[in-house]
Amino acid sequence: xxxxxxxxxxxxxxxxxxxxxxxxxxxxxxxxxxxxxxxxxxxxxxxxxxxxxxxxxxxxxxxxxxxxxxxxxxxxxxxxxxxxxxxxxxxxxxxxxxxxxxxxxxxxxxxxxxxxxxxxxxxxxxxxxxxxxxxxxxxxxxxxxxxxxxxxxxxxxxxxxxxxxxxxxxxxxxxxxxxxxxxxxxxxxxxxxxxxxxxxxxxxxxxxxxxxxxxxxxxxxxxxxxxxxxxxxxxxxxxxxxxxxxxxxxxxxxxxxxxxxxxxxxxxxxxxxxxxxxxxxxxxxxxxxxxxxxxxxxxxxxxxxxxxxxxxxxxxxxxxxxxxxxxxxxxxxxxxxxxxxxxxxxxxxxxxxxxxxxxxxxxxxxxxxxxxxxxxxxxxxxxxxxxxxxxxxxxxxxxxxxxxxxxxxxxxxxxxxxxxxxxxxxxxxxxxxxxxxxxxxxxxxxxxxxxxxxxxxxxxxxxxxxx
Amino acid sequence: xxxxxxxxxxxxxxxxxxxxxxxxxxxxxxxxxxxxxxxxxxxxxxxxxxxxxxxxxxxxxxxxxxxxxxxxxxxxxxxxxxxxxxxxxxxxxxxxxxxxxxxxxxxxxxxxxxxxxxxxxxxxxxxxxxxxxxxxxxxxxxxxxxxxxxxxxxxxxxxxxxxxxxxxxxxxxxxxxxxxxxxxxxxxxxxxxxxxxxxxxxxxxxxxxxxxxxxxxxxxxxxxxxxxxxxxxxxxxxxxxxxxxxxxxxxxxxxxxxxxxxxxxxxxxxxxxxxxxxxxxxxxxxxxxxxxxxxxxxxxxxxxxxxxxxxxxxxxxxxxxxxxxxxxxxxxxxxxxxxxxxxxxxxxxxxxxxxxxxxxxxxxxxxxxxxxxxxxxxxxxxxxxxxxxxxxxxxxxxxxxxxxxxxxxxxxxxxxxxxxxxxxxxxxxxxxxxxxxxxxxxxxxxxxxxxxxxxxxxxxxxxxxxx
Numbered sequence: 001x002x003x004x005x006x007x008x009x010x011x012x013x014x015x016x017x018x019x020x021x022x023x024x025x026x027x028x029x030x031x032x033x034x035x036x037x038x039x040x041x042x043x044x045x046x047x048x049x050x051x052x053x054x055x056x057x058x059x060x061x062x063x064x065x066x067x068x069x070x071x072x073x074x075x076x077x078x079x080x081x082x083x084x085x086x087x088x089x090x091x092x093x094x095x096x097x098x099x100x101x102x103x104x105x106x107x108x109x110x111x112x113x114x115x116x117x118x119x120x121x122x123x124x125x126x127x128x129x130x131x132x133x134x135x136x137x138x139x140x141x142x143x144x145x146x147x148x149x150x151x152x153x154x155x156x157x158x159x160x161x162x163x164x165x166x167x168x169x170x171x172x173x174x175x176x177x178x179x180x181x182x183x184x185x186x187x188x189x190x191x192x193x194x195x196x197x198x199x200x201x202x203x204x205x206x207x208x209x210x211x212x213x214x215x216x217x218x219x220x221x222x223x224x225x226x227x228x229x230x231x232x233x234x235x236x237x238x239x240x241x242x243x244x245x246x247x248x249x250x251x252x253x254x255x256x257x258x259x260x261x262x263x264x265x266x267x268x269x270x271x272x273x274x275x276x277x278x279x280x281x282x283x284x285x286x287x288x289x290x291x292x293x294x295x296x297x298x299x300x301x302x303x304x305x306x307x308x309x310x311x312x313x314x315x316x317x318x319x320x321x322x323x324x325x326x327x328x329x330x331x332x333x334x335x336x337x338x339x340x341x342x343x344x345x346x347x348x349x350x351x352x353x354x355x356x357x358x359x360x361x362x363x364x365x366x367x368x369x370x371x372x373x374x375x376x377x378x379x380x381x382x383x384x385x386x387x388x389x390x391x392x393x394x395x396x397x398x399x400x401x402x403x404x405x406x407x408x409x410x411x412x413x414x415x416x417x418x419x420x421x422x423x424x425x426x427x428x429x430x431x432x433x434x435x436x437x438x439x440x441x442x443x444x445x446x447x448x449x450x451x452x453x454x455x456x457x458x459x460x461x462x463x464x465x466x467x
Numbered sequence: 468x469x470x471x472x473x474x475x476x477x478x479x480x481x482x483x484x485x486x487x488x489x490x491x492x493x494x495x496x497x498x499x500x501x502x503x504x505x506x507x508x509x510x511x512x513x514x515x516x517x518x519x520x521x522x523x524x525x526x527x528x529x530x531x532x533x534x535x536x537x538x539x540x541x542x543x544x545x546x547x548x549x550x551x552x553x554x555x556x557x558x559x560x561x562x563x564x565x566x567x568x569x570x571x572x573x574x575x576x577x578x579x580x581x582x583x584x585x586x587x588x589x590x591x592x593x594x595x596x597x598x599x600x601x602x603x604x605x606x607x608x609x610x611x612x613x614x615x616x617x618x619x620x621x622x623x624x625x626x627x628x629x630x631x632x633x634x635x636x637x638x639x640x641x642x643x644x645x646x647x648x649x650x651x652x653x654x655x656x657x658x659x660x661x662x663x664x665x666x667x668x669x670x671x672x673x674x675x676x677x678x679x680x681x682x683x684x685x686x687x688x689x690x691x692x693x694x695x696x697x698x699x700x701x702x703x704x705x706x707x708x709x710x711x712x713x714x715x716x717x718x719x720x721x722x723x724x725x726x727x728x729x730x731x732x733x734x735x736x737x738x739x740x741x742x743x744x745x746x747x748x749x750x751x752x753x754x755x756x757x758x759x760x761x762x763x764x765x766x767x768x769x770x771x772x773x774x775x776x777x778x779x780x781x782x783x784x785x786x787x788x789x790x791x792x793x794x795x796x797x798x799x800x801x802x803x804x805x806x807x808x809x810x811x812x813x814x815x816x817x818x819x820x821x822x823x824x825x826x827x828x829x830x831x832x833x834x835x836x837x838x839x840x841x842x843x844x845x846x847x848x849x850x851x852x853x854x855x856x857x858x859x860x861x862x863x864x865x866x867x868x869x870x871x872x873x874x875x876x877x878x879x880x881x882x883x884x885x886x887x888x889x890x891x892x893x894x895x896x897x898x899x900x901x902x903x904x905x906x907x908x909x910x911x912x913x914x915x916x917x918x919x920x921x922x923x924x925x926x927x928x929x930x931x932x933x934x
Contacts, residue, residue, distance in 0.1 A: 026750035027724070027748075027750070028698070028748070028750060028751060029750075031606060031664065031698065032605060032606060032754065033604065033605060033606055033607055033608045033611075034608055035604065035608075036604075036605050036606075036754055036758075039754060039757040039758065039761075040757070041757065042760065045562070045760065063558060063559055064558075066553060066554060066557040066558050067553060067554050069553060069557065071549060071550050071551075071553035071557075072550045074549055074550075074553070074557075075546045075547065075548075075549035075550030075551070075553070076546055076550070078545055078546055078549050078769075079542045079543055079545055079546020079547070079549075080542065080546070081542075082538060082541055082542035082545050082546075083538050083539045083541075083542030083543070084538075084542070086533060086534060086536060086538035086541070086542070087533060087534050088739075089739055090533040090536065090538075090541075090737035090738070090739040090740065091530060091531075091533050091737075091738060091739045092530055092733075092738045092739065093739065095512070126593055126763045126766075126767070127763055127764055129761075129762070129763055129764045130762060130763045133761065133762045133763075137500065137502065137503075137629070138499060138500060138503050139498060139499060139500055139503075140500055141500045141501055141502075144500075155760075155761075155764060158757075158760060158761040159761050159762075161761070162604070162758065162761040162762075197498065231495070231498070257494070266559075270557035270558075270769075271557070271558060271559045272555075272556055272557040272558045272559065272560065272767060272768035272769050273557065273767055273768075273769055274763065274764075274765070274766070274767040274768075281494075281495070283493035283494070283495060283496075284495060287499065287503055287506060290506040290507070290508065290625075291503075291506065291629065293509065293512065293622075293625060294506075294596075294600065294622075294625040294626050294628070294629040295596070295597060295600045295626075295629075295762070296593045296594055296596055296597045296600075296741065296763075297594055297596045297622060297741075298741070299593075299741070300593070300739060300740055300741040300767055300770055301739035301740075301741075302545075302737075302739050302740055302769070302770060302773075303767055303769060303770065306769075
């Protein structure tokens with residue numbers, strides 16, 4: 001049996017749950033598809049085992065505060081959906097998703113200025129992650145180029161990698177994506193003969209950067225998209241979670257042909273239901289439905305009915321206000337502690353919505369190499385390199401304030417500050433020696449596309465932003 | 468704006484749900500990925516609008532009889548999961564799926580002789596459809612060959628098409644896949660230098676053929692797989708729905724390295740929860756987890772907890788017996804009516820489990836061309852061509868008895884028999900004339916790979932089977 005590795009134990013035993021057999025080598029290694037060889041564990045999943053330890057303050061995960069929901073009301077609501085409508089909620093549904101839910105989704109999008117969306121242009125997905133995967137499968141062949149902010153959402157980079165796309169990062173600053181840099185990237189891609197399939201952007205309360213694309217820049221980006229005939233994929237899970245103002249007007253509200261919009265109920269209701277959506281022009285929507293039918297047949301009926309019923313019967317706008325107040329308090333605790341405790345040379349963004357702060361370490365420190373010391377000090381974060389497709393971002397880390405209580409946040413930042421100070425002492429002591437901690441700014445990563453457009457350039461703009 | 472088709476109406480209006488704008492041509496047509504151009508609507512979805520009309524008896528859909536579940540008990544069970552465990556059931560989970568559910572899944576698989584499965588080798592998926600999509604994404608590059616029964620599950624063909632795989636059909640008879648034909652296909656693929664990635668097979672109560680792979684053939688198929696170093700993807704949604712015997716021993720129970728097993732709760736509990744799974748060797752399992760994280764992040768938590776709690780607290784084995792009795796009664800109604808009413812020359816399989824009868828029309832009739840006349844007569848079925856990747860199967864149709872009541876089934880078969888008789892009259896009247904209804908046996912489909920191995924060969928074996 002050629003696919004049996006040498007020396008593997010014999011077949012079936014009787015123990016119902018035996019310990020797994022670890023083959024010493026993967027006997028199927030030569031059979032995988034090309035896309036499979038590039039797959040790797042994300043920086044976030046690598047942390048799962050760590051952050052679940054109670055003594056660790058986790059500023060790593062992006063888990064919403066779901067216990068702030070009225071669980072009894074939601075529980076009886078969902079229970080009644082099954083008892084009273086089991087013939088629908090437990091049965092197969094349509095690939096495009098429940099029509100009633102698609103109508104409610106149009107109401108939600110209207111809050112961000114999308115007033116012309118038709119339910120027939122909406123496809124319900126298993127979280128907006130599936131929405132991005134479907135859009136990517138429909139448009140992207142191996143080798144195609146996708147433009148994405150530097151940094152970008154780690155889950156999006158996973159989708160693009162599995163599509164064998166080439167990601168070209170475009171730098172941001174505290175006002176979000178830099179339009180001039182976008183145009184520069186388009187010019188260079190044209191010169192290279194690259195097929196640019198779309199720009200992937202998170203305009204509101206960016207994950208991980210925590211910044212928001214300003215109104216003038218929204219206009220500038222859409223003008224450039226027009227001029228260069230660029231398709232834009234607008235990923236907007238956090239748009240309704242602004243602390244200080246009304247929701248910004250979506251890019252999709254400015255152009256219903258050139259923008260494909262991804263939405264999610266994960267941050268406004270519940271991520272455990274995995275209900276998101278794509279709003280796309282009809283021709284694209286039809287392709288997306290065919291793609292999702294091949295992938296999952298149809299989204300779960302029960303979770304779709306649960307969201308639609310929640311929007312119909314529960315005070316969901318007030319619930320979002322409640323979430324916002326809770327996240328604002330945690331954002332404040334984070335920024336206050338950072339101001340009080342972080343050593344000089346540490347810089348960070350100041351989000352006015354969403355879940356994340358993007359922190360830059362003092363010159364020469366490396367968030368990935370520092371991570372084991374942080375875990376020993378019982379604080380967890382996500383190293384910045386997870387948010388770059390090109391090896392950039394070693395001097396950055398993402399801090400999430402969405403899940404821990406304010407006191408935990410303060411304690412976590414205190415521990416983190418101590419770890420950074422210890423690194424700095426080490427740095428000054430062994431200044432001449434390359435211990436491996438000091439590589440970040442020093443060495444460009446091998447195979448680093450558009451080196452000048454990520455990392456350093458990006459970090460400078462952050463520093464200017466704070467000045 | 469080059470992506471705007473000429474003459475499209477101006478932008479945003481104020482109507483919250485305006486009628487969709489149908490572009491006269493797809494302005495993005497030149498931007499899609501190669502895989503997208505081949506996507507087409509399945510024969511089953513094409514029927515959705517028809518079968519939902521109350522006057523139509525639908526023998527088309529494969530919807531389980533979910534109303535036979537104890538809906539009140541399941542409703543309060545799920546309601547309590549949300550009220551009492553909202554912090555888990557409404558939150559993100561792991562990409563691999565809930566550990567407790569993966570343990571219960573191992574108990575379920577033990578009923579089919581898989582006693583050595585470890586929960587760590589199980590990946591929970593959004594229905595087994597996603598499981599098949601993940602396996603295909605992990606193994607299949609464009610142009611690779613997948614061996615699949617003739618006919619094959621339409622949803623599987625959709626997955627393979629979207630992976631740009633080439634499907635090579637292997638004929639079946641009333642005893643399931645024909646081992647000699649499998650070996651023949653492998654020999655020919657080797658001669659062609661094709662990369663055969665795996666055999667896709669539904670060994671129990673096949674969809675659509677309704678036949679089951681016999682015990683001797685299971686041994687023969689696995690011997691061939693061994694001899695040709697062939698990976699086998701065993702798709703088994705119906706295995707516990709046998710009418711006359713204990714579950715057959717799974718192929719996976721015979722080989723834990725060469726067989727990747729797909730399971731589902733859609734037919735034993737509820738399809739609306741979309742909970743399925745893949746059992747695969749650890750190295751493959753790890754790739755599947757990375758692929759599912761890129762696709763959906765994680766399966767819905769609520770639906771996973773619902774299935775695990777159902778298996779823990781509800782009499783699920785007795786419920787399966789209840790389903791089986793109900794489907795047996797409907798199978799009997801179907802076979803009795805067919806025997807009584809079908810004109811000579813019509814043949815069909817005799818399932819002893821599952822949902823489907825595979826019917827072959829008298830010589831010269833075409834199920835696809837006959838479909839509009841059937842719909843006019845208020846009866847719906849799925850034309851056979853939907854279950855072939857190569858244009859075969861025009862003389863076949865799939866009849867599903869899982870959903871309609873026995874009386875509806877009898878009426879549906881009565882209407883179908885009249886339509887077939889009318890076709891035969893037409894046939895004898897215009898015998899010399901090719902009205903289009905008589906093409907099936909006459910013309911080979913253009914671009915028909917391995918013509919000799921599908922359609923005619925297959926149909927002959929069915930006739931032998933009934934002789």
